Amino acid sequence: MRRFVLVPTPPFRLDLTAWALRRRASNEIDRWDGEAYRRVLVVGGAPLEVEVRQRGDAAAARLEVGVRGEARAARRAATAALERLLGVRVDLGAFYGAAARDRRLGSLAARFRGVKPPRFPTLFETLANAIACQQVTLALGIVLLDRLAQACGLASPAHGSRACAFPRPEDVLALKCVRMRRLGFSRQKVQALRELAQAAAVGGLEERALAALDDRAALEHLRALRGVGRWSAEYALLRGLGRLHVFPGDDVGARKHLERWLGLRKPLDYAGVERALGRWRRYKGLVYFHLLLKRLADEGTLPA
Numbered sequence: 001m002r003r004f005v006l007v008p009t010p011p012f013r014l015d016l017t018a019w020a021l022r023r024r025a026s027n028e029i030d031r032w033d034g035e036a037y038r039r040v041l042v043v044g045g046a047p048l049e050v051e052v053r054q055r056g057d058a059a060a061a062r063l064e065v066g067v068r069g070e071a072r073a074a075r076r077a078a079t080a081a082l083e084r085l086l087g088v089r090v091d092l093g094a095f096y097g098a099a100a101r102d103r104r105l106g107s108l109a110a111r112f113r114g115v116k117p118p119r120f121p122t123l124f125e126t127l128a129n130a131i132a133c134q135q136v137t138l139a140l141g142i143v144l145l146d147r148l149a150q151a152c153g154l155a156s157p158a159h160g161s162r163a164c165a166f167p168r169p170e171d172v173l174a175l176k177c178v179r180m181r182r183l184g185f186s187r188q189k190v191q192a193l194r195e196l197a198q199a200a201a202v203g204g205l206e207e208r209a210l211a212a213l214d215d216r217a218a219l220e221h222l223r224a225l226r227g228v229g230r231w232s233a234e235y236a237l238l239r240g241l242g243r244l245h246v247f248p249g250d251d252v253g254a255r256k257h258l259e260r261w262l263g264l265r266k267p268l269d270y271a272g273v274e275r276a277l278g279r280w281r282r283y284k285g286l287v288y289f290h291l292l293l294k295r296l297a298d299e300g301t302l303p304a
Helices: 014-022 074-085 093-100 103-111 123-133 138-152 169-174 177-183 187-201 207-211 215-223 230-239 252-262 270-276 278-298
Strands: 002-006 036-043 046-055 062-069
Touching: 002 074, 014 046, 014 278, 036 074, 046 074, 062 074, 093 103, 093 278, 103 252, 103 278, 123 138, 123 187, 123 230, 138 169, 138 177, 169 187, 177 187, 207 215, 215 230, 252 270, 252 278, 270 278
Parallel strands: none
Antiparallel strands: 002 062, 036 046, 046 062
């Protein structure tokens, strides 16, 4: 295993960021064992396993990175992937400054100080996550994604490891529909995932082009894809394009967490979410991630 060090923009906590990325303990694609974050990437058509450990506290963190595999330029590829997956270079100074002037936001930010906003490696993976998790519990959606990775993702180069990379578009297209159905995907989700993979394979999910669009235009483009509604498209803006002012207002779980955090007695609708977050409009996506961690901590999944 080749090793090198990354120095993230402080403050940084690997444990919190890994949990914001993985969302559930059952996630076998983004793995966290209490000390190290691991994931299998695909670089140049070959699997590359990365392992990350933090040394030092949030204010002076150093990330020890190990890479295993035969991919060329492994260090450069791993660095680029981790900067995106773990938000290593994201500077949240303005957010912490705003939180210091707001008692409610300040308490939440202090509790999870050091979490960075994670992003999936590709828009394809982002939207595949959204499609898998539609109309089912998050826990079941992640189980489906794990099964998909085991069925057609490239395996880790580590001897004896069962870890697999998230499937590439061509991997999904090579998997027969009947096999996908046996994994637990509905017919509608199978069709949506295959059309998404086809779009990605022919350049229909070009991230640079989407990143150049404003929110409205990007949402319209994404919603033209089968199986992508308002929630999935906003999810992609946040977790795929890294737009930290976006809070997916149709996310039922996130909406309930927001209601509890604000102490509201009446449930919020989509417009209500926008109104409730108006004072933090530049940081709505960061509120989303912090409330996710709050839920994990409150239910005992995230260690105190």
